[in-house]
Amino acid sequence: MTLVLENIVKSFPGVRALNNASLSLNAGEIHALMGENGAGKSTLIKVITGVHTADEGTITLDGRALSLTSPQDAIALGIAVVHQERNLIPHFSIAENILLERLPTKNGFVDFARANQQAKLLLAKVGLDLDPAMSVSRLSVAQMQMVEIAKALNRESKVLLLDEPTASLTDGESETLFRLVRQLRDNGTAILFVSHKLEEVLALCDRITVLRDGQTALAGAPIAQMSRSALIEAMIGRAETPALRRKGVADTGTPRLQAKSLATSFGHENINFSLHRGEILGLYGLVGAGRTELARALLGLGRIRSGELLIDGEAKQARSVKDAIKRLRLGYVSEDRKHEGVILSQSISRNISSTVWDRLANGLGLLRKASEDAIAIPLAEKLAVRTPSVSQLVGNLSGGNQQKVSFAKWLAADVDILIIDEPTVGVDVKAKAYIHEIINGLADDGMSILLISSDMPEMIAIADRLLVMHDFAIQGEIANDRNYDSMSRRIMSAIHTTPIA
Structure with missing residues (x-):
């Protein structure tokens, strides 16, 4: 046949x-x-x-x-x-x-x-x-x-x-x-x-x-x-170019985001970590480890049953996703980009501006295309979204370009903390390298990033520190020495150890 x-x-x-x-x-x-x-x-x-x-x-x-x-x-x-x-x-x-x-x-x-x-x-x-x-x-x-x-x-x-x-x-x-x-x-x-x-x-x-x-x-x-x-x-069409290293160094002052003994409605217990300004903190684990559920709890999509969540040293908790964006200045690039990250039936412009619609609406609550385009065009250009126009429907874009649109809407929202969940699933090697550059650039500009990924080479390539999760618990914290062989051994060892107290 x-x-x-x-x-x-x-x-x-x-x-x-x-x-x-x-x-x-x-x-x-x-x-x-x-x-x-x-x-x-x-x-x-x-x-x-x-x-x-x-x-x-x-x-x-x-x-x-x-x-x-x-x-x-x-x-x-x-x-x-x-x-x-x-x-x-x-x-x-x-x-x-x-x-x-x-x-x-x-x-x-x-x-x-x-x-x-x-x-x-x-x-x-x-x-x-x-x-x-x-x-x-x-x-x-x-x-x-x-x-x-x-x-x-x-x-x-x-x-x-x-x-x-x-x-x-x-x-x-x-x-x-x-x-x-x-x-x-x-x-x-x-x-x-x-x-x-x-x-x-x-x-x-x-x-x-x-x-x-x-x-x-x-x-x-x-x-x-x-x-x-x-x-x-x-x-x-050309040889692969090596990924660029970070330019900036994470701040070591008061953590921008800190979890103290958090327990969530999803089943997490005694979650402790800190994320600083300009830092990429990796959250590594296999499918089902509880990483995405932790992100959802931080965003108000699950209940924090006990413990404290601190933003710039002050105890706060998101009541909803809208509250997380507006009051906590916390954004989320979802792993499920087609159902949560972007609106496939809407234009690039409408997607990118979606996090600031309330700011763009006129007195009658109506949105003008020109206002949306003014936000979307420079961000689409900055992230090199391949499209003839920001009027193009997002559903017509490739997976890598849809992911860029998902990033762009959080740049429009001007958040301080960005949770990025499995950023390069289903994207090609060139788009993957570009998304890594975007993440590095955001951190260099001072954004605090919690990076969730089950791609170990990706995590070792761009995270500053790694938290290893297994069975809804943090098993250990590892400083990244960028050596793949030694890091992979330490990560897999951490997965099978007793959770840290």
């Missing part, structure tokens, strides 16, 4: 997303698809799955020309996709989601006993021991991702497209996924693996295609012949 796309062209208003892009995918291989955000990867996947129809070019399956006009066309041909943004129905059970198109029936009604039995077998294949009758809304992000893959397995697909499948997975969960993907390859499935993680692509995949500006920059090269530096050069 061979799926071939040749000279695919796809344009949208104001942008040509694909410009003579080509790809050849064979049975029994794991084929990586890489490129910068905005290079055309997602558009190519949507063409393969019938979400978009190509303006030009051909698609053939085993030499037979295809006309894909809907996702149902692709499913009928044995093409399945697992998107980075999950497509599960939250209030349906796990079994109902997995077997949605093939639910077993008995006497005209759904046979839930048999459905749960079938789903249990599929869950076991992806390493999940869960009750199939459980509502999907109760699952973690990582568990939802694995349920998506189980759903694709149920279709017995000949072609499986995995779009950033490990973005929300722990190392252990990723290894479970890789074992499954290799097994599917060995059984003859053609797998297209989209990822920004160079190391996992080099370790897992057989061949690689790279898109740059909608064109094929590297076509089906054997992974065994590729190096990390060669891949980066193919993606960005």
Whole structure:
């Protein structure tokens, strides 16, 4: 089985997303698809799955020309996709989601006993021991991702497209996924693996295609012949430049943000830390360690049951997100940028100005576009948001540019403290380096940053100090010596020690 796309062209208003892009995918291989955000990867996947129809070019399956006009066309041909943004129905059970198109029936009604039995077998294949009758809304992000893959397995697909499948997975969960993907390859499935993680692509995949500006920059090269530096050069068109070091030094006076023996409604106990002006304080831990929940408690999205939260030495507590912004001057770049970080259906201008709407509104509470643009244009330029205009809908931007918009709105709010949660999940190597520069620049300008990340190299590259969290407790504090080998050993050692008092 061979799926071939040749000279695919796809344009949208104001942008040509694909410009003579080509790809050849064979049975029994794991084929990586890489490129910068905005290079055309997602558009190519949507063409393969019938979400978009190509303006030009051909698609053939085993030499037979295809006309894909809907996702149902692709499913009928044995093409399945697992998107980075999950497509599960939250209030349906796990079994109902997995077997949605093939639910077993008995006497005209759904046979839930048999459905749960079938789903249990599929869950076991992806390493999940869960009750199939459980509502999907109760699952973690990582568990939802694995349920998506189980759903694709149920279709017995000949072609499986995995779009950033490990973005929300722990190392252990990723290894479970890789074992499954290799097994599917060995059984003859053609797998297209989209990822920004160079190391996992080099370790897992057989061949690689790279898109740059909608064109094929590297076509089906054997992974065994590729190096990390060669891949980066193919993606960005030049050699990788090393990350810039911080210019400033954190203030050592009164902490700008300090937690004293905090206990939260999420389950944290005895949380102690301090964050100074101009400092990047890393909060490291694996998925489920309680880092995001701690951030939400600081923002007023959870209750602080006991202990003290000090802002510039004064005891304060956010009553709401609005109160955190206005009174505590505390902002939050969410890990879930598509649902919490930006408003996809609104313009760049409206998103960036969203934190200062009350300041921009006239006496009748109305917003003028000119006022929003006056705030948005210089910030979009400062953060190098790639767009023809700030009137562009954020939903039309690449992931990296959406993240820049999420940063920009907090620059507009002029906060003193910024919590940044998983800033580079799902962004390419070039955008990742630029986001690191943005974070360093904000700290150099005096902003205090609490950086949450499960990307250890990222944390070691830019944090001044690290707090290690596990099971909703702080396990230890580590000064960053920038030596990856020694830091990684110390971090993993801290995760498995007794929490600090």
